[in-house]
Amino acid sequence: MRMSRYLMVRIVAVGLAILLAALVLALWRAQADVEREELGAAAMVRLFERLGALGGTSPDKAADIVDELRRLNAGDDLRHVRFELRDASGQVLVAARPDVPRTWLETAFARFAPGVRQRNAASPRPWELQGADGRAYVADVRLSPASEQREALDDLLGLLGLLTGFAAAILLAVYWTLKRALRPLQPILAAIAGYERDDFSHRLPAMRLHEMDAIGRALNHLAEALAQAQAQRRTLSLKLLTSQEDERARIARELHDEFGQALTALRADAHWLAHRTAAQPAVHEVAQALSAHGERLQAGVRELLRELRSRDVHGGDGTAALRRLLDELAAAWRGRGLCVDLDFAADDVAIGDDLARTLYRLTQEALTNAMRHAQATCVGIAIRIDDEAGVEWRCEDDGIGLDDVEQAAGRGYGLAGMRERVWAHGGELRIGPVRSQARRPGLRLLARFGVDATAGVPESRC
Numbered sequence: 001m002r003m004s005r006y007l008m009v010r011i012v013a014v015g016l017a018i019l020l021a022a023l024v025l026a027l028w029r030a031q032a033d034v035e036r037e038e039l040g041a042a043a044m045v046r047l048f049e050r051l052g053a054l055g056g057t058s059p060d061k062a063a064d065i066v067d068e069l070r071r072l073n074a075g076d077d078l079r080h081v082r083f084e085l086r087d088a089s090g091q092v093l094v095a096a097r098p099d100v101p102r103t104w105l106e107t108a109f110a111r112f113a114p115g116v117r118q119r120n121a122a123s124p125r126p127w128e129l130q131g132a133d134g135r136a137y138v139a140d141v142r143l144s145p146a147s148e149q150r151e152a153l154d155d156l157l158g159l160l161g162l163l164t165g166f167a168a169a170i171l172l173a174v175y176w177t178l179k180r181a182l183r184p185l186q187p188i189l190a191a192i193a194g195y196e197r198d199d200f201s202h203r204l205p206a207m208r209l210h211e212m213d214a215i216g217r218a219l220n221h222l223a224e225a226l227a228q229a230q231a232q233r234r235t236l237s238l239k240l241l242t243s244q245e246d247e248r249a250r251i252a253r254e255l256h257d258e259f260g261q262a263l264t265a266l267r268a269d270a271h272w273l274a275h276r277t278a279a280q281p282a283v284h285e286v287a288q289a290l291s292a293h294g295e296r297l298q299a300g301v302r303e304l305l306r307e308l309r310s311r312d313v314h315g316g317d318g319t320a321a322l323r324r325l326l327d328e329l330a331a332a333w334r335g336r337g338l339c340v341d342l343d344f345a346a347d348d349v350a351i352g353d354d355l356a357r358t359l360y361r362l363t364q365e366a367l368t369n370a371m372r373h374a375q376a377t378c379v380g381i382a383i384r385i386d387d388e389a390g391v392e393w394r395c396e397d398d399g400i401g402l403d404d405v406e407q408a409a410g411r412g413y414g415l416a417g418m419r420e421r422v423w424a425h426g427g428e429l430r431i432g433p434v435r436s437q438a439r440r441p442g443l444r445l446l447a448r449f450g451v452d453a454t455a456g457v458p459e460s461r462c
Contacts, residue, residue: 014173374399401441
């Protein structure tokens, strides 16, 4: 069903229901008005009947009739007239009711509403009645607009109340109809929010409304395409990282096999030259300097080899190799004066070589950044490998921290490369302050991965 038809059908149905309710209310009000008019007419007939009976009646019954006229005049059934009864001497036997508004609303209505100002129209002349005992009575019956004004005010207030209720009912009906019509937007918005978090697993079911169903099918198609593109990008990223590791290993082999051997030969020749020129101080000094330069250069090459290759991560035993490499890396940084606290817990769970290399590179990059940029004195590295929870890698330092993580990630390849490595394995890297009581804020890096413990294949659980 299309949304336009859905909305029209329900709005028309609700409108008819409201009109039916208004009709029932109007019929009830008309019945009440008819009953009130009938009571008024009956009271008027009773008034003239009693006045007619007053003339020619005996004195003992005249008092009863006067009492009945008082009760009739005091009631609300007598409408549109003001009635007063006096005797021949002018004494008031039945006093006319005060013809004034009862409330401030009636006062305002009588004063400002056009055509309903109070007017007292006198009858042609008062009635003169003669009793059986010769006692005379004067009945003064005048037209009074007060009751008609009250009826007009009641009708106006009733109409305003009906219109207000009708408008409120229409608004509620439209709100309810739109709420039901737009209810399928909630799962659509939830799916879009998941897509913003790179979670493309959510699929929308078939929907009743044609427009919503078209949006849902389009979003499902988009999610499938994005999921495929993301999987392809992760595959390419892993291949790129593998290619980088292979290139690092090739360069390391070249440095070790070619440059390393040449440096060893250079140092041997310099040492031989220094030994043969002991009697020539000037040449001997140059030979010793060459030997010292060769030693420093060879030490630099060894350090470069340590940076280039994550050694011995092969053969499927990534967990054991990773622990051994991390121990060596931590020892090397401790030798440079950096306090490194390494906490490694694997629970006899094996991980793949690729993920082991990634964890090693993350640790290597984090230690380098902490020493060179964060001016840290102590770094804590914690790795948890669990068969069910997956892998958690955490690094905390006591350095100066980062004011703007995104800006820092855009300035170089350090944090950006770490994020790319983590993302390629289906994980997520979170960066923030340590939130400790130390003088400096420090920095916390946290990455989580899902791991198939038996096959060592990474899978995202973020």
